[in-house]
Amino acid sequence: MEYTAVIGLEVHAQLQTDSKIFCGCSTRFGQEPNVNTCPVCLGMPGVLPVLNKRVVDYTLMMGLATHCRIAAESVFARKNYFYPDLPKGYQISQYERPICEEGWVEIPVQGGARKIRITRIHMEEDAGKLVHEGGGGAASLVDLNRAGVPLMEIVSEPDIRSPEEARAYMQTLRDIVVYLGICDGNMEEGSLRCDANISIMPAGSETFGTRTEIKNMNSFRYLAQALEYEIQRQTEVLEDGGRIIQETRLFDSAKGVTASMRGKEEAHDYRYFPEPDLVPIRIDPEWVDRIGAEIPELRSEKIARYVQDLGLPEYDAEVLTGEPGTARFFEDILAHGVEPKKVSNWVMGEYTRLLKDKGMETARISPEQVAGIIRMVDASTVSVSGAKQVFEEVFLTGKDPDAIVREKGLAQVSDEGAIEEEIKAILEANPQQVEQYRDGQEKVLGYFVGQVMKATRGRANPRLVNEILIKKLKGE
Amino acid sequence: MPLYSETIHSLHEKLREGTVTSTMITQSVLDRISEVDGKVRCYLTVTREAALEAAGQSDERFRKGDVSSPLDGIPLGIKDIFLTEGVRTTAGSRILENFVPPYDGTPVSRLKKAGAVITGKLNMDEFAMGSSNENSGFFPTLNPWDKARVPGGSSGGSAAAVAAGEAIATLGTDTGGSIRQPASHCGVVGLKPTYGRVSRYGVIAFASSLDQVGPLTRDVRDCAIMLKAIAGHDPADSTSARVPVPDYPSLLTGDISGMKIGLPVEYFPEGLDPEVEAPVRKAAEALEKRGASLVSVSLPSTRYAVATYYIIAPAEASSNLARYDGVKYGVRLSDQGGLLEMYRQTRSKGFGPEVKRRIMLGTFALSAGYYDAYYGKAQRVRTLIRREFEEVFSKVDLLLSPASPTPAFPLGDRVEDPLRMYMCDMFTIPVNIAGLAAVSLPCGLTPGNLPVGVQLIGPAFREEVLLNAAYAYEGERGEFPNCKVL
Numbered sequence: 001m002e003y004t005a006v007i008g009l010e011v012h013a014q015l016q017t018d019s020k021i022f023c024g025c026s027t028r029f030g031q032e033p034n035v036n037t038c039p040v041c042l043g044m045p046g047v048l049p050v051l052n053k054r055v056v057d058y059t060l061m062m063g064l065a066t067h068c069r070i071a072a073e074s075v076f077a078r079k080n081y082f083y084p085d086l087p088k089g090y091q092i093s094q095y096e097r098p099i100c101e102e103g104w105v106e107i108p109v110q111g112g113a114r115k116i117r118i119t120r121i122h123m124e125e126d127a128g129k130l131v132h133e134g135g136g137g138a139a140s141l142v143d144l145n146r147a148g149v150p151l152m153e154i155v156s157e158p159d160i161r162s163p164e165e166a167r168a169y170m171q172t173l174r175d176i177v178v179y180l181g182i183c184d185g186n187m188e189e190g191s192l193r194c195d196a197n198i199s200i201m202p203a204g205s206e207t208f209g210t211r212t213e214i215k216n217m218n219s220f221r222y223l224a225q226a227l228e229y230e231i232q233r234q235t236e237v238l239e240d241g242g243r244i245i246q247e248t249r250l251f252d253s254a255k256g257v258t259a260s261m262r263g264k265e266e267a268h269d270y271r272y273f274p275e276p277d278l279v280p281i282r283i284d285p286e287w288v289d290r291i292g293a294e295i296p297e298l299r300s301e302k303i304a305r306y307v308q309d310l311g312l313p314e315y316d317a318e319v320l321t322g323e324p325g326t327a328r329f330f331e332d333i334l335a336h337g338v339e340p341k342k343v344s345n346w347v348m349g350e351y352t353r354l355l356k357d358k359g360m361e362t363a364r365i366s367p368e369q370v371a372g373i374i375r376m377v378d379a380s381t382v383s384v385s386g387a388k389q390v391f392e393e394v395f396l397t398g399k400d401p402d403a404i405v406r407e408k409g410l411a412q413v414s415d416e417g418a419i420e421e422e423i424k425a426i427l428e429a430n431p432q433q434v435e436q437y438r439d440g441q442e443k444v445l446g447y448f449v450g451q452v453m454k455a456t457r458g459r460a461n462p463r464l465v466n467e468i469l470i471k472k473l474k475g476e
Numbered sequence: 477m478p479l480y481s482e483t484i485h486s487l488h489e490k491l492r493e494g495t496v497t498s499t500m501i502t503q504s505v506l507d508r509i510s511e512v513d514g515k516v517r518c519y520l521t522v523t524r525e526a527a528l529e530a531a532g533q534s535d536e537r538f539r540k541g542d543v544s545s546p547l548d549g550i551p552l553g554i555k556d557i558f559l560t561e562g563v564r565t566t567a568g569s570r571i572l573e574n575f576v577p578p579y580d581g582t583p584v585s586r587l588k589k590a591g592a593v594i595t596g597k598l599n600m601d602e603f604a605m606g607s608s609n610e611n612s613g614f615f616p617t618l619n620p621w622d623k624a625r626v627p628g629g630s631s632g633g634s635a636a637a638v639a640a641g642e643a644i645a646t647l648g649t650d651t652g653g654s655i656r657q658p659a660s661h662c663g664v665v666g667l668k669p670t671y672g673r674v675s676r677y678g679v680i681a682f683a684s685s686l687d688q689v690g691p692l693t694r695d696v697r698d699c700a701i702m703l704k705a706i707a708g709h710d711p712a713d714s715t716s717a718r719v720p721v722p723d724y725p726s727l728l729t730g731d732i733s734g735m736k737i738g739l740p741v742e743y744f745p746e747g748l749d750p751e752v753e754a755p756v757r758k759a760a761e762a763l764e765k766r767g768a769s770l771v772s773v774s775l776p777s778t779r780y781a782v783a784t785y786y787i788i789a790p791a792e793a794s795s796n797l798a799r800y801d802g803v804k805y806g807v808r809l810s811d812q813g814g815l816l817e818m819y820r821q822t823r824s825k826g827f828g829p830e831v832k833r834r835i836m837l838g839t840f841a842l843s844a845g846y847y848d849a850y851y852g853k854a855q856r857v858r859t860l861i862r863r864e865f866e867e868v869f870s871k872v873d874l875l876l877s878p879a880s881p882t883p884a885f886p887l888g889d890r891v892e893d894p895l896r897m898y899m900c901d902m903f904t905i906p907v908n909i910a911g912l913a914a915v916s917l918p919c920g921l922t923p924g925n926l927p928v929g930v931q932l933i934g935p936a937f938r939e940e941v942l943l944n945a946a947y948a949y950e951g952e953r954g955e956f957p958n959c960k961v962l
Contacts, residue, residue: 039579043799045572046559046581046678048713080795080842082819089798140815142803271842273851276684276792278714 001239002203005231006211007160007196008119011173013152013183014126014191015058020148021125022049022092027150029189033131033143041148043087048277051076055150056099056281058182059123060291062152063100065176065298066118073282074099076123076275081268084142085128093124093153095272099281105176106300107168116169117157126151152183158197158208163227167220170194175299179324187219198227199244200234209234210244214258216251226251230258302327310340319348326352329367336371346370350388354395364398365391372401380461386410412461416468419452419460423468426451437473445469479504480641481958484698485725487644488546491538498538498549501644502531502593505551508641509595517617518637520556521564522596527551530593537591546701546725548591553643555634556597557604558584558689559678567680568600568630570613571826572806581678582713583647583689583706590705595643598633602828603797604654604682606630607900610891611830618887619661621926621959625884628658628900634692635662639959645693645702649679651686652785653880653904656916659692660879660929663918663959665699665946666692668904670936671911672717673703675710681796683789684715686908696947699915700724703939719937727940728947733767735945736872737932742778743877743903752928755920756878759930762952763876763945773868773875777861781906782898784861787841787854788909793831794838800826833894862910869935874945877903879916879929903931913939915946918956927959 020027023040040047063070077095100121106113128144154173160166174192177183184191199211214230217223229251234244248267249258297305299321306317321327326347333343351370355363373391376382382390382405393404405411426448427434437444445466452465479487479501490496506524513519534549543549554560557567559577566572580588588594601611609617609632617632619625620640627636631648635658638646648655650668659666667690674689681687691702701724708721739760744753764770802808802822810821827835841850868875880900890897907914912933919930930949934942 042804044559044577044579044805045565045567045575045680045799046577046676048677048715050712050714078795080798082798082801084801084803084815087799087804089801090795269844271795271839271844271847273791273795273842273847276715277681 003200003231003235003238004203004205005161005163005198005200005227006158006208007162007166007198007227008158009156009160009166009169010195010197011154011156011170012193013062013154013173013177013185015055015150015152015182016184017052017054017058017150019052021052021055021123021150022148025148031145033141034145036145037147041087042144043089043147049092049275051278051281052150055123056283057291058150058180059099059121059152060283060288061180061182061295062154062177063103063121064288064292065180065295066100066103066105066121066154068100068103068118068121070283070288071097071099071101072284073097073280075280076278077272078275080271083127084140085130085144085147087128087144087147091125091127092275092278094122096274097280098122099283105169105172107165107172109165109168114159114165116159116165119155119157121152121154124151124153125149163224163231166196166227167224170220170223172300179296179298181296181324190218193218194223196223196227198230198234200231200238209238210246212244212246212258213248214251215248215261216253218253222251222253225253225256226258229256233258299324299327306340310334312340312344316341316344316348320344325362332367333370336368338371338374342374343370346374346391350391351395354392358396363395365395366398369394369401376401376405380412380463381405382410383412383458383462386412386458409457410459412459416464419456419464419468420472422452422455422460423448423465423472426455427472434473445473448473478508478641480508480644481694482644483694484546484550484644484701487550488548491549492543494538498531498534498593499528501549502527502551502595505595505641505643512620512640513642515618515623516620516636516640516642517615518553518598518633518640518642519596520566520568520599520614520633523563523594526563527593527595530588534591534593543591545590545705547587547705549593550644551593551595552587553595553598553634553637553646554584555600555631555646555648557600557649557680558647559680560584560594560597563597565597565680566613567604568602568612568614569800569827569831570807571800571822573613575806577678579678582675582710584678586706587647592705598631598637598643598646600633601630601654602831603680603793604630604649604651604687605793605830605834607653607657607897608885608887608890609633609658610887611828613828616887619884621663622884622924625886625926626661626889628661628880628884630654630658631666631692632658635659635664635666638662638664638692638694645691645698647689647702647706648692649682649687649689650904650908651682651688651789652908653901655690655692656904656914656929656931657880657900659916660918660931661884661927663927663956664692664694665696665915665917666690666929667699667703667915667939667943668907668913669703669707669939670717670913671908672715673719673913673937673939674706675708675713675716677710677712681792683792684796685792686785686789688908696915696917696943696950697725697728699946700728700943703943707939717937722940724940724943728944730766730944730948730951732763732945732948735763735768735874736771737763737768737945738771738773738868738872738875740773740775740778740868740875740877742775743875748878749882751922752878752880752882755928756876756930759917759919759949759953760876763949766948766952768945768948771872773872775861775864775868775906777857777864778906780857781861781909782902784854784857784909785901785905786837786898787850788858790834790838791841791851792838794835794842797827797831797835802826830894858909861906865906865910865912865935873934873941875933877931877933879903879931883922883924883926883928907933912936913942915942917946917949919949919953921957
């Protein structure tokens with residue numbers, strides 16, 4: 001039988017605030033264990049949470065970017081469970097009254113776009129992490145640096161119908177949070193995590209099947225892979241006349257399979273209740289407007305603009321907008337009045353290549369310098385290969401391109417007289433080859449060009465070299 | 477009169493005049509502790525050296541004329557529920573018997589900033605759950621008026637210390653009557669301020685939506701001085717109110733002419749102990765004599781207050797006490813047998829029976845499928861009770877009732893009967909449910925020479941009205957006898 005998958009995703013995004021959600025501790029990653037802690041995030045007796053307003057700002061921003069209804073009043077709730085990485089024995093989250101509800105995003109699908117509805121977006125604190133020492137469970141150590149780092153949970157409706165759509169949805173959310181600058185979007189490091197609820201039903205049916213929840217998919221590839229596997233597994237169970245059991249399953253990326261983690265009976269009763277240590281958050285229209293005004297152009301909007309207004313190929317638009325930093329660099333160069341496609345070629349070509357080859361996060365080259373180099377080529381001041389040399393040097397050092405051209409003697413010789421002198425000398429020194437050319441072996445031209453370039457250390461304007469050579473060879 | 481039995485304001489006069497020093501007062505209180513604490517057992521920890529050092533610093537300030545607070549140099553005792561930097565803080569529980577906090581809570585740091593001298597940490601019912609101090613994980617405090625009787629609770633150590641001269645005044649907390657009931661049993665003044673009036677930061681939480689910090693003192697003026705020092709918004713406590721703090725002591729005029737005082741019929745039920753009812757009614761008459769008029773009012777939802785409280789408070793407590801899991805601080809029992817076994821051992825042995833009872837009650841009340849029937853419903857009743865108070869306060873300025881239905885009862889009398897123990901707080905619990913302010917004042921002695929307390933209840937954030945009426949009553953009543961049984 002043909003089956004249709006029904007998928008809903010719960011996505012956790014770590015918000016890039018400087019301090020934690022309920023205390024002033026730093027959120028910096030990669031510190032020594034328990035350095036970023038204080039009595040509040042250690043869950044000491046007597047401590048109280050104080051809400052970091054930036055967390056509300058960021059979540060509001062996400063809510064607005066995904067067309068959500070913003071609650072006028074929102075409430076935190078306690079989610080109670082015992083675990084050593086949860087210092088208070090409860091997580092402060094939101095339950096009945098989340099800050100954003102009923103939104104949607106559009107995801108690209110074959111031949112168009114689909115709307116995926118968002119049920120809710122809420123704020124919560126992250127837990128710490130356990131470090132297991134030695135073999136055989138000798139000791140477990142607790143690192144609470146991450147405890148209290150702000151998270152935003154985005155819950156979708158079960159609108160997703162395939163692993164590819166799930167991946168596209170995840171990519172769309174990633175693009176939004178990264179462009180909003182509220183999350184670094186790194187799935188491998190866990191800044192962006194997702195759990196999936198998935199069931200299958202006979203194609204054409206409208207009644208959802210029993211669902212399973214899949215956890216631990218920490219890359220786009222694993223997300224698609226886990227869902228593919230789970231669809232296959234559920235299909236086989238049904239085909240064999242079995243029943244799907246509602247349960248939580250863990251994805252094993254090494255084996256590419258999902259395995260049962262706990263059944264419905266073992267599911268926690270989190271005993272949610274409104275957090276009495278925090279007052280309800282009241283969000284007035286002014287707050288919403290202020291945040292709305294901070295929302296930058298998102299990736300999908302940029303792609304459309306690059307294609308329609310700048311005339312770039314769709315491929316270029318997608319590559320250039322892959323990371324907001326690249327798009328910003330591209331637009332900053334453009335601001336200097338150079339031709340978009342040329343800028344695109346440099347950014348997608350040399351710039352991206354060098355970033356990768358040199359393993360650098362940011363280049364030393366400024367947008368103005370790139371524009372300058374493009375103009376040099378336009379004006380034939382340097383050759384394209386010369387320009388690449390200049391580009392690399394500026395990229396690494398940030399030095400003035402003109403100075404590099406001078407130092408390295410890369411200025412292109414466009415003085416016809418000078419080139420003619422060189423050509424004359426070379427032709428005189430190679431009468432045999434001149435003969436060959438005149439006998440119809442035109443490919444000897446390449447040899448002469450090479451000789452001229454060698455003599456001028458690559459600085460001669462190749463167009464002029466070609467013109468003059470042909471003239472001389474034929475004319476004499 | 478020995479220095480240890482004087483009031484804050486009388487000692488402040490003497491300090492200003494230079495006839496005594498903080499060191500003398502502190503030494504007097506410390507000597508008194510040495511003398512009588514073996515019998516009363518108020519203190520879990522006495523901080524002798526730190527107290528004398530702080531007293532010396534206060535004396536220095538008085539010499540330099542650098543004194544701004546009436547609390548400067550005054551020895552105070554602190555309920556062991558307040559975190560004190562470097563000084564063990566147990567909340568009366570074995571599970572925290574080794575816990576030394578890394579910070580001072582806000583009320584304590586405000587008292588320290590005012591120059592107060594801290595003499596130590598006072599006994600209490602474990603995690604403030606109890607009405608007799610018999611639930612202390614260490615030992616029960618005794619009533620200085622009659623050592624066969626309880627001092628009340630949970631701030632029993634705080635009330636007994638003031639009565640016995642082991643502190644000039646003390647700090648307590650009140651979740652359902654934990655300041656007012658022991659104050660009434662020990663013959664001292666106990667104030668529960670409006671919810672949000674005093675910061676809860678650094679106060680070990682029992683029931684977050686009900687807990688409030690307040691003073692226990694020898695008279696109303698001292699109470700006003702203490703409240704002034706600790707009240708006001710604290711950025712570290714989001715539930716502390718941004719309501720201006722009046723200068724409570726200077727508003728004690730004693731003029732209450734024209735004031736309307738309501739006597740809720742539900743607070744004088746049939747069968748109320750006549751030994752309690754008589755002095756409380758006499759107190760009402762005293763206020764009338766001062767120019768107030770007495771009105772009979774009704775608060776019919778009062779009878780649901782105790783039931784409501786015993787859903788909300790345990791529910792919040794079950795969550796608040798989850799952090800005592802043996803992982804990060806406090807006592808850890810059993811490192812063998814894995815995580816679950818460690819949790820089980822630590823929490824089974826670390827908590828006393830009443831605390832475990834309430835954790836179970838609260839866990840049940842919040843469980844899936846029961847939440848609406850219990851917690852949800854309790855919250856709705858809470859709203860009703862609050863509205864009823866609001867309505868009655870549109871007709872009267874204050875309410876008057878007994879603080880406790882009985883005088884101090886014998887040790888062991890109610891330990892086996894939790895429901896009877898819970899009923900100790902029937903007149904005080906509604907005030908916490910509604911988040912109002914109330915004060916308990918000594919208003920007489922029973923024939924058996926046990927103190928009886930009258931409770932005045934005021935609207936939210938009108939402590940100055942409440943305290944002024946209490947002050948007027950105190951003037952009419954005259955000097956209350958010191959306990960002599962010790």
